[in-house]
Structures are given as structure tokens and as C-alpha cells.
Amino acid sequence: MSEKGQFTLLKTKNISLLSGLPFLFLSLFLSGFLNLSAEIESFENIKKGVVQIRVYTQNYDAFSPWASKSVSASSGTGFLIDGERILTNAHVISNSRYIQIQRHNQTTWYEVDILHIAHDCDLAILKAKDPEFYKDAHFFELGDIPELNSPINVVGYPIGGSRISVSRGIVSRKQQSTYAHSQVDSHLVIQVDAAINPGNSGGPAIQDNKVVGVAFQVATRGENIGYLIPTTVIRYFLKDIEDGKYDGYVELGIRFMNSFSTALRKLLKVPDELGGVFVQKVLRGGSAFGYLEKDDLIFEIDGLPIGRNGTVVYDKEDRLDFVEIIDNKHAGEVIHLKVFRKGKIEAIEFPAKIMNNFAYLRNKYDEPFDYFMIGGLLFQNVSRDILQAWINNKETYGGSQFLYRFYYFIEDDLGSDEVSEDIIFYRKLNHRINSTSGSYLNLILEKFNGTPVKNLRHLKQLASSDTSEFLQLKFRDVESPLIFKKNEIQKADDEIRKIYKLEKAND
Known part of the structure; x- marks a missing residue:
């Protein structure tokens, strides 16, 4: 009434x-x-054109990788795009065991196939198995990045009901920000003041009947601050998968600072008219490795002048971080820079590359954690997941080495041709054979019987091919190795598997 x-x-x-x-x-x-x-x-x-997604998930356990966690149910949103594809967030369907979808006023839940998933930009593509799902469907077109202070509608299936919901809001900011799903990748985001609640994830933000973003995360502090994945990121993802697989984002691979410091500018004799950013470090494996040098001033990218604060005029007169230009390049595309180096201006170009040694910093999804056991000592590659499990289980004794090598493995160039990934002794399954090993917990394994350990796969190969009577485990920054008799190890590991109900412990 x-x-x-x-x-x-x-x-x-x-x-x-x-x-x-x-x-x-x-x-x-x-x-x-x-x-x-x-x-x-x-x-x-x-x-x-908006899709409700019902997901049954079973997460993997990094601390006890032989065990699976219980199945849980969750929900999210997606929407239809060309090719009868359903676009949603990667975090909506990660670690899924079973997925069902339904559109407005449908009474049947339909099964889907996962076609592509991109954890570094939190996007995924699904497709219904039954063509009946698409009857009378609407397929959305992608629009441009919305203007600041312009209205948008966020559509989805948030908690609190089973029917479709619309939240209205205003575009309040555009900036590079960390995507929470991977915990490390940064891309452009659109901040809105619309209410985005659990269940809205993956839903379209609509302006003038076109999708201008995908709802994906909210601010933990502050009311009604939500974030959208913009169409620049969506289009990047869709172009990447045109060849049938997702490759991922490229990285420039440098640490840099703004160029406001007058003292540094005078020291390096930088002309006043140049803006730009100073290169502090060039990281191994990045696109710029072998091309840029410390103290280079990057003042132009792809013909766009870079301001002293590191921004360029990019979208409708808005200033964005210059790394947004890199973010829109695919592997193999050329990066064009102008730099001021040792008193001279130089034009430098090189191909954009994916930085594979960056992967350990991301959260891991959709596959179990690999590990290896020696005498009840559990080893894994150093990763964000094992770091989080280590914190959650309060196994933090002697962890300073672990923390340093996790955060600075790339920064301080700790890797080499001999060591591609650090291996950590992160947990002990108590048994009489390992009663004296506690002081080695949370240390990085350096050598196995005198041979440098490259990664977990290499450790398994060394252990399986070794014919020595003793096993010597040398840890970094510790002079005395941990020593076991090999025949005792084999017997103890069999007992430990039975006691702790381990399955396929050394596969």
C-alpha cells in the first residue's frame, strides 16, 4: 500500500x-x-542474463596435506556473455567439487563445466552442460570504464534471500589495488558505494545496459565500500583465453620510487622537465631484467609521459599508475620506455614476460599440496599457504629465516640456477626417530647428503636414488646436519603412516 x-x-x-x-x-x-x-x-x-551459482567446495589443507577438509556450500553470481559463456569470480568456484547454476524464474538447477579460471585476476568462465539452460537468455555486452561520480547498478544473488537483488551506487574511485583472492596481484579496481554482500561476488555492475565491472570484494573497514573488476581486466582475461588456455599477467619486475626527491635528482643530474620514477632494483625473471638498471629514471612509457608521482594520463583524462600500461600487455608484446641514464636519454624496448618465480607468493587453489616425509619430518615448498598454515597452527618457533626467505626470495635474489624454490621443514609427526629434531623446525633445507636441493621434486629424486647408509639433512645457517640411518628411516616412516593415517605420503 x-x-x-x-x-x-x-x-x-x-x-x-x-x-x-x-x-x-x-x-x-x-x-x-x-x-x-x-x-x-x-x-x-x-x-x-544474471546467473545464480551454487557451489560445493572442499578445500585442501596445507598443514596436513594428506587430509581433505569437510565439504561446505556457498553461493555466488555470474552473468552471460557471448559464446554461451558464464563469467564469474574465480573465488566463487575455487576448490569446487560440484557446481549448479540457475537463472531468474528457472526451477531446474543445471550442471556446468569450468572452462577457464584465472586466480591472478579473480575471473572464471563456466558453461552449462544442458542447452536448455540458455532458453530465452540475455547475453551482456561489455562497456567502458565508468566515469567518476556516475551511477551503477550491481545485480546478483546476495545472502538474505533466494531472489535476484539490485544495489545502486556511485563510482567513487579508480586505482590499482591488491586482489584479495591471490593476496599479491594488483590490478585496476573501481570503488563504488553500493552495498556488495556475500553472494554478490561475480555479479555484473551495469551502466546503460552494459556491464562495466564485476563485483568481487569489499573493504573490511567502512560501510558500503565495494570493489569491481573493470572491463579492462575482463577483456584482458577474455583475450588471453582465445587460444584455449590462460597464461596470466606479465610483470615489469622492478622496484621503483617517485622522483620528488630534489637531492636525488641533483645527484643523478636529472633535468627539471622530466617526471618519472627511479628504478631501485631490477628483479630476476621480470620483463625488465637485463634491460633496466638501478637509478634509471623511467619518464615515458608507450609515448605517455610519466609524472613524478608515477602516474600517466590514461583514461578520459584520469591519472592512473603507469604500471596500468604494463598490466594491459600480453606476453610477447613490446614495452616501449624512455629512460634517463647516466646523463643521457635512451629509448629502450623489450618483450613483456610472465614472471613465473612470482607464483609462490599467491594463494594456491584447485590442486592438493605436494609434500615429502623423511622420518616423520614434513617438507614442502615455501608458499603463502604454508606460511598461513604455520601461523594458524602457531608453529612459529625459529621462524625468522622462513619469514625472511618468503618475503625476500625474489627481492634479494636468493634463488639461483641450483635453487629454484626453498624447501621448509614445517612440521614434525612425533616418533622416537625424530625426538632430537625439534631445533631444526621451520628451517630451510639446503642440502641432501651434500647435494644442493633445487626444489621439492628434486628432493624426492635425491631420496629415491640415494644408496648411502646415512641420510644427512643440512639446513641453512646451521653448521651441524641432521643425520639418520637410512634403514631406520624406512621402518619409522611405515610406522608413522599407520599411526597418523597418512595416505600416499611420499608420492
Whole structure:
């Protein structure tokens, strides 16, 4: 009664105010009616293209990698794009065991296939197995990055109900920010003041009947601060998978600082008219490795001047971080830079590369954790997941070496041709054979019987091919190795598997 009553009262009031202007009133009335009709028709189409996603998930356990966690149910949103594809967030379907989808007013839940998933930009593509799902469907087009202070509608299936929901908001900011799903990758995000709740993830943000973003995360502090993945990132993802596989984002691979420091500019004799950023370090494996040098001033990228704060005029006169230019390049595309180096201006170009040694910093999904056991000592590659498990289980004794090598493995160039990944002794399954090994917990394994350990796979190979009577485990920064008799190790590991109910412990 309240909405109908308000509409009626307003209509009556308008007739009273405009009774002397019947033609004007009629034209305004018809215009409003037509706009309302168009909006209603538009929303009917929108409802036909938004997808409710029901997911049954079983996460892997980094601390006890032989065990699986219990199955849990969750939900999210997606939407239809060309090719009968469903676009959603990677975090909606990560570690899934079973997925069902449904559109507005459908009574059947349909099964899907996962076609592509990109954890570094939190996007995924699904496709319904049954063509019936697509009957009378609406497929969305992608729009441009929305203007600041422009209105958007976020559509989805948030918690609190089973029906489709719309939240309205305003675009309040555009900037590079960390994507929470991987915990390390940064891309452009759009900040909005619309209410984005659990279940909204993967839903479209719509402006002028086109998708201008995908809802994906919210601020932990502050009310109604939500974030969208912009269409630049969506288009990057869709272009990447055109060849049937997802490769991922490239990295420039440098540490840099702004160029506001007058003292540093004078020291390096930088002309006042140049903006740009100073290169502090060039990281091994990145695109710039072998091309840029410490103290280079990068003042132009792809013909765009870089300001002293590291930004370029990029989108509709908005300034964005210059790394946004790199972010939009695919592997093999050329990066064009102008740098000021040792008193001279130089033009430098090189191909964009994916930085594979960056992967350990990301959260891991969709595959079990690999590990190896020696006498009840558990070893894994150093990773973000094992770091989080280590913290959650309060196994932090002697962990300073672990923390340093996790955060600075790339930064301080700790890897080499001999060591591609650090291996950590992160947990002990108590048994009489390892009763004296506690002081080695949380240390990085350096050598196995005198041979440098490259990674976990290499450790397994060394252990399986070794014919020595003793096993010597040399840890970094510790002079005395941990020593076991090999025949005792084999017997103890068999007992430990039975005691702790391990399955496939050394596969």
C-alpha cells in the first residue's frame, strides 16, 4: 500500500500543480511513462542474463596435506556473455567439487563445466552442460570504464534471500589495488558505494545496459565500500583465453620510487622537465631484467609521459599508475620506455614476460599440496599457504629465516640456477626417530647428503636414488646436519603412516 499510495499522492499533486498546463503535463507524463517502460524492459532483460551459482567446495589443507577438509556450500553470481559463456569470480568456484547454476524464474538447477579460471585476476568462465539452460537468455555486452561520480547498478544473488537483488551506487574511485583472492596481484579496481554482500561476488555492475565491472570484494573497514573488476581486466582475461588456455599477467619486475626527491635528482643530474620514477632494483625473471638498471629514471612509457608521482594520463583524462600500461600487455608484446641514464636519454624496448618465480607468493587453489616425509619430518615448498598454515597452527618457533626467505626470495635474489624454490621443514609427526629434531623446525633445507636441493621434486629424486647408509639433512645457517640411518628411516616412516593415517605420503 505504501509504494502505491506514494505514487498516487505524487500523481495527484502533479495534476493540481500543472492543471493549467494540460499539454505540458501530458508530454511530461508520456515521457516519464516511456522512460519507466524502457527501464522495466531493460531490467527484464538483465534478469534473463544474471546467473545464480551454487557451489560445493572442499578445500585442501596445507598443514596436513594428506587430509581433505569437510565439504561446505556457498553461493555466488555470474552473468552471460557471448559464446554461451558464464563469467564469474574465480573465488566463487575455487576448490569446487560440484557446481549448479540457475537463472531468474528457472526451477531446474543445471550442471556446468569450468572452462577457464584465472586466480591472478579473480575471473572464471563456466558453461552449462544442458542447452536448455540458455532458453530465452540475455547475453551482456561489455562497456567502458565508468566515469567518476556516475551511477551503477550491481545485480546478483546476495545472502538474505533466494531472489535476484539490485544495489545502486556511485563510482567513487579508480586505482590499482591488491586482489584479495591471490593476496599479491594488483590490478585496476573501481570503488563504488553500493552495498556488495556475500553472494554478490561475480555479479555484473551495469551502466546503460552494459556491464562495466564485476563485483568481487569489499573493504573490511567502512560501510558500503565495494570493489569491481573493470572491463579492462575482463577483456584482458577474455583475450588471453582465445587460444584455449590462460597464461596470466606479465610483470615489469622492478622496484621503483617517485622522483620528488630534489637531492636525488641533483645527484643523478636529472633535468627539471622530466617526471618519472627511479628504478631501485631490477628483479630476476621480470620483463625488465637485463634491460633496466638501478637509478634509471623511467619518464615515458608507450609515448605517455610519466609524472613524478608515477602516474600517466590514461583514461578520459584520469591519472592512473603507469604500471596500468604494463598490466594491459600480453606476453610477447613490446614495452616501449624512455629512460634517463647516466646523463643521457635512451629509448629502450623489450618483450613483456610472465614472471613465473612470482607464483609462490599467491594463494594456491584447485590442486592438493605436494609434500615429502623423511622420518616423520614434513617438507614442502615455501608458499603463502604454508606460511598461513604455520601461523594458524602457531608453529612459529625459529621462524625468522622462513619469514625472511618468503618475503625476500625474489627481492634479494636468493634463488639461483641450483635453487629454484626453498624447501621448509614445517612440521614434525612425533616418533622416537625424530625426538632430537625439534631445533631444526621451520628451517630451510639446503642440502641432501651434500647435494644442493633445487626444489621439492628434486628432493624426492635425491631420496629415491640415494644408496648411502646415512641420510644427512643440512639446513641453512646451521653448521651441524641432521643425520639418520637410512634403514631406520624406512621402518619409522611405515610406522608413522599407520599411526597418523597418512595416505600416499611420499608420492
